[in-house]
Amino acid sequence: MSYFFQIVVSGIVVGSIYALAALGLVLVYKSSRVANFAHGQIIAAGAFITFFLTVRLGVPIFFSFLASMLITFFLAMSVERIFLRRLIGEPIISVIMVTIGLASIFDGLIYLTPFGSENFSFPTFLPTESIVVGGVSISWTQLVGVIITFVLIGCFSWFFKKSTVGISMRAVSDDQFGAMSVGISVPRVFALAWATAGLSAAAAGCIIGNITGLNFETLHAFGIVVFPVVILGGLDSILGAVVAGIIMGLIQQFASGYLDGNFGLNGTGDVMPYIILLIILLFKPHGLFGIHEIERV
């Protein structure tokens, strides 16, 4: 039985990290209807900034973590200001193409540094022993990762529901022209959406980097790995990202735990989430929590 619960715990751990990594995609899409293909590069940048501050400059890791979130906050805001602001009102596909171009530019910039082609790891700052309860084990790295994920998701949920800026962002997401007509600055909302996405990406990067080690290819791949999570949850739903992340994590772990190595199957942990995704999308094309928009023609 502990095997079953171990898989549940692992699924929740993996799923919540997926959710955090997916959050940035949701935030940008929610406000601007744009799928950001440079999200993985921002995840990697956040992790490397934390590493640089901690290891090269000797800043305590907790402060490095906060500082990297702050830096990526302004980095993503600058990206929006420089490259994307002038595309407001242009076809969405143009904006998406720009994000693909940005991904290439970020790749190139990171390749110019040692982070583009070397492996690193964060210094050990948490106990290396696991926490074992009833035969179910979880590492401190994972536990802290899950806690940070839920704290951040809680903060973002509160921000969107209660704060004036958050409500403005939701308004822009619902109807740009309507929001403008009541005095909301759409460009400012876009900038904030990108900035908060950058902030969450840095947090995700640090947590993933602490688990897998710091390798640029591995880190930026998560920008793509979490796309199914976002699609399953609904592109514009934070709750959807959380629920879908955990569903994906659980499916992956259960498939790996119970199907792989049996019945001649292998690698189902990677495939099953996509199969389930396709099945769910057959019935709910906008994802589990996505808004089904009906346009009157």
Added chain:
Amino acid sequence: MKSKTALIFNALLVIVFVFAFTLPASAGTTYKLGMSLAITGPTSDAGNPYAKGAEDWFKFVNETDYLGDGDIIDCPIRDDQYKNDTTKRFFEEFLDDGILIFLSYATGGNLALKRDFEEVQIPVIPASYHEGLIVDANYTFMPVATYSENAVSLAEYVVGKHEGTDTPKVAFFIHPSAFGRGPLEDTQKAVSLGLGIDIVEVVEHGTDLDNTAMLQRLESKGVQYVICHTVQTPVATMLTDAQRLGVTAATFGEKGKLTFLGAHYTGGSDLIALAGTATEGYIWADSYNLTSENNEGAKKQLELAERYGRDDKAANSHNYGAGILAAQIATEAIKETKKAGLKVNRENIYKTMQTLNFQSFAAAGPVTYSPTERIGVDVQNIYVAEGGVFKKIQSFESQYIQKVRADR
């Protein structure tokens, strides 16, 4: 008239000066080679130090007149970012430049160009040690033992060290590609030819954040040994998870626990950088001499790195040593061709390479090619991670890989 003479004299002086400063320092021959590999992009953690090793060796050759007569090697190193189409383009450009030897990189790129190498009849030194590159191929000269040789050797090592009368239960943890599957297939052939292991499960990994389910499943199936053939990052995540779950064997083959072993690209200082203490006890098969061995070869590698201002990370990487060895093979081929009094062209270099035999400080054993043998260094070292470095346990030459090859 006087001023006209002075003008002509001055003009001649200028011409002499211009020629004096524009003529190459070397009056000898320039031998052109070409190298394409991933300095950035996927697997560049290996490709980057590999490129540095090759670059430093060629610089050293040119600066010390290693080839004699002022001859130098010109080897442009180009970044293909692990893209096969880019590798192919670079290869074609290099051919137009008249290169003598192509120093290539990835398994995919080499497999894609395998027929081209044979058609063009150009000697190739790859950074991929995939066995398939030398099957039905004459022009590919593998620098060291193949991945298959690594995997089969590790399986043989397990058989030799396993305590108890039961057949050791082994799982394979591999990259989901031809690169990962090739060594598995050869190990399966070795098993069918009598190698005494039971391959209980094969895991083709993905981008995993948690390997708990997989590790517990392997344990429940009685697996004692996990042989890895992939790159370092997934191995590092698996080792960290195994440490957390307490399933890592404290001693080799400890009952009820998992002993992890791996081939060339799974180990090295990068694995330790990624997985830290979770690497302890990891067994690694590799044909390179590590700087942690602190022997004469290691000192020479470190001296070369220091001479060209490389940082500790690059200097101590086995991939830096691999780049040096590839460059050394090309250099020795040119040198021996010259020594034999032959014209240095592709055809004669190919002939020379078939009997090339020399000792490299970067390798675990001598480079020995023959007309029927396309693997340079047959010897492998079995290393174990201990105290944050890999230490040599013993040298190893696989017996079963010969049987597998004979059975093809």
